[in-house]
Amino acid sequence: MIRPLEPSDYARVVGVLDEWWGGRSMTAMLPKLFFIHFRDTSFVAEDDGEVVGFLCGFRSQTHEDEAYVHFVGVDPGKRGSGLGRELYERFFEAVAPRHVVRAVTSPVNEQSIAFHRALGFDVERVEQNYDGRGEPRALLVKRL
Numbered sequence: 001m002i003r004p005l006e007p008s009d010y011a012r013v014v015g016v017l018d019e020w021w022g023g024r025s026m027t028a029m030l031p032k033l034f035f036i037h038f039r040d041t042s043f044v045a046e047d048d049g050e051v052v053g054f055l056c057g058f059r060s061q062t063h064e065d066e067a068y069v070h071f072v073g074v075d076p077g078k079r080g081s082g083l084g085r086e087l088y089e090r091f092f093e094a095v096a097p098r099h100v101v102r103a104v105t106s107p108v109n110e111q112s113i114a115f116h117r118a119l120g121f122d123v124e125r126v127e128q129n130y131d132g133r134g135e136p137r138a139l140l141v142k143r144l
Helices: 007-020 033-037 083-095 110-118
Strands: 002-004 043-047 050-059 066-074 100-105 122-127 137-143
Touching: 002 083, 007 033, 007 050, 007 066, 033 050, 043 083, 050 083, 066 083, 083 100, 100 110, 110 122, 110 137
Parallel strands: 066 100
Antiparallel strands: 002 043, 043 050, 050 066, 100 137, 122 137
């Protein structure tokens, strides 16, 4: 079941985040504000009451035809099931009629880039120092 995020989901989502990223410390990248201020464009997927996926995104306040996905994650045991695509489809519906969706990922995260390409995203460019010195990011874009 996919539903909008609620503030009460925060602890459950960040509780699995580092594990899903292979032990990397990722929780600082996902502040609770997404669970409070972006609930109509952020979603959680559950299976038997367990969090199995989530997507946090929002409509751009600067560019009226754009939306941005800040963070998306799927339980490693559910990857390849279509759940990530379902989460994105729900986001695309929520931000309509906006026609441009953006996201960023690390250029070394080949799995993320392949997933986004399968969804129709293009790598617009790789920008050095995007998230600070020595933090390059692949800027992704999909036109709906």
